[in-house]
Amino acid sequence: MSPEAPVALSRDELRAINAYWRAANYLSVGMIYLRANPLLREPLAPEHIKKRLLGHWGSDPGQSFVWVHLNRLIRKHDLNVLYVSGPGHGAPATLANSYLEGYYSEIYPDCS
Numbered sequence: 001m002s003p004e005a006p007v008a009l010s011r012d013e014l015r016a017i018n019a020y021w022r023a024a025n026y027l028s029v030g031m032i033y034l035r036a037n038p039l040l041r042e043p044l045a046p047e048h049i050k051k052r053l054l055g056h057w058g059s060d061p062g063q064s065f066v067w068v069h070l071n072r073l074i075r076k077h078d079l080n081v082l083y084v085s086g087p088g089h090g091a092p093a094t095l096a097n098s099y100l101e102g103y104y105s106e107i108y109p110d111c112s
Helices: 011-033 057-077 088-101 105-107
Strands: none
Touching: 011 057, 011 088, 057 088, 088 105
C-alpha cells in the first residue's frame, strides 16, 4: 500500500496559518521585550523596553509553528492530542497561543 501524496494547503489556509503564526510571534516578542506600548500606538522608546528580559526568543517561533500546524491536523483528522511544551524559556509561545485561542482569557478574564 503506497502512502497518500501530500496535499498542498490552499491559499486561504496558508494565509490564515501564516497570519496566526505572525500574531503568536508578535505576542511572544512583546512578552519578552516590552513593558509598555505593545500595540505601538506611539514610536517605540527606551522606556517601553524591559530592563530584565524574561523568556527566550529562540524557541518561540518554532513552538508556535508546531502549535499552528498541529491544530490544523487536529481539526482535519479529529485527533485527541496533548501538546507538551517546556521547559520555561518557551513560555511566551505557549502563553501567546493560549491567548489567541481564548484559553488564557478563560483563566484570566481581565485579559480578553
